[in-house]
Amino acid sequence: MKINKILNSLLLCAGALMVPVTHAAQELPDRPISLVVGFVAGGAADTSARLIAERLGHNTGRSIAIINKPGAGGNIAHQFVAKGPKDGSMLLLGSVGPLTISPHLMEVSYDPFKDLVPVSGGVNFPNVLVVHNAAGVKTLKEFIALAKSEPEKVDYASSGFGAASHMAGELLNMEADVNMVHVPYKGGAQAMQDLLGERVTSYFSAPPTAMPYVEEKRLIPLATTGLKRPAYLPEIPTVAESGYPGFEALNWYAFVAPGGTPDPILDRWNEEVVKVLTDPEVVKKLTEFGMTPQPTTREEFAAFMKKESDKWGRIIKERNIKK
Structure with missing residues (x-):
């Protein structure tokens, strides 16, 4: 009798332990x-x-x-x-x-x-600010100088109105006191194609989209938008270290x-x-x-x-x- 009671108690405990596992397995459709x-x-x-x-x-x-x-x-x-x-x-x-x-x-x-x-x-x-070769600039400082010398003629692409790439440009407009024109697209791929076609001057691009063209010397990277240089882009300075401390647009x-x-x-x-x-x-x-x-x-x-x-x-x- 005593052994049966012990076995029953163990079975009840085992059943109680099994319930959550079964329930968890059924939570996803x-x-x-x-x-x-x-x-x-x-x-x-x-x-x-x-x-x-x-x-x-x-x-x-x-x-x-x-x-x-x-x-x-x-x-x-x-x-x-x-x-x-x-x-x-x-x-x-x-x-x-x-x-x-x-x-x-x-x-x-x-x-x-x-x-x-x-x-x-x-x-x-972070995004990386890239320009086409015909822009004639190789650093963020030169790019800002160009934007100041030709107000509203320097533009930047984004993957859409309200996207991170849009806000990165607006934040740079504010911090550098320039007026780059925003050109929104329906995604990064379309924005990149127009940059490569020199239909826009610059683009705050996702690194995976931009870096193959940088390696092919078709685009020039000016700066990344994080507070620190990412480990995979150690040679590209940040906007923050290029004269605009605290700049961050992830x-x-x-x-x-x-x-x-x-x-x-x-x-x-x-x-x-x-x-x-x-x-x-x-x-x-x-x-x-x-x-x-x-x-x-x-x-x-x-x-x-x-x-x-x-x-x-x-x-x-x-x-x-x-x-």
Whole structure:
């Protein structure tokens, strides 16, 4: 009798321990997952999304489809996901522009702090300011001198109105007291093509997009937009060290989901995303792409997003930037 009681107690304990494991395994939808990207295929966002999605799919046993919805600096994709299914079957590779800049610049049909919810940070990287050879400048100092000597004739491309590349240019306008003309595109690939075609003077580009052309001597790098030189671009000075202390305009992507997605599902996706972003092989590949993995808790990313929103909101107000 005593042995039977002990066995029954052990079975009950074992059953209690097994429940959370079974529950956790059922938190992700057992159907294809959509990962929405707000930019065209071939750019930095798309490249990182495909790498991470491949590993996520492998780890979770789910089929993960990349859905590119370019336009309006990524806002179209964010609006789409804000109205998406709340069962964990749709994620968005959110970006700095639509999440923390655009709401200060224009009317958007979503609230990034209510209609979208954090899953985890993704990757971050500085932009690199590049010019075509015909611009006739080789340093940031020479570029600023050119912009001052030819007001409103020097322009800069961006991947969209309200994108990080747009704000980097506006911040340089403010800090250097120049008036470069902003030329927005529907993604980094199109902006780069017009720069190579000498239809625009400069572009605050993602490093993976720009550096192959720099190596081919088709573009000249002037400065990067982080506070420190990234390890993969040690020879290129920062804007901050080129005469504008404190200048920082990072680009970043992060994982978010439609608002109202249940916390257990968000927690599970956070666990899976962090697992991928700390995988040595994935970290190596992202670093080769010029990106720094930024895995976070859901709470850490929410705080980071608020800080970025406050920063860019203040700059937009000071510059009186309007669409």
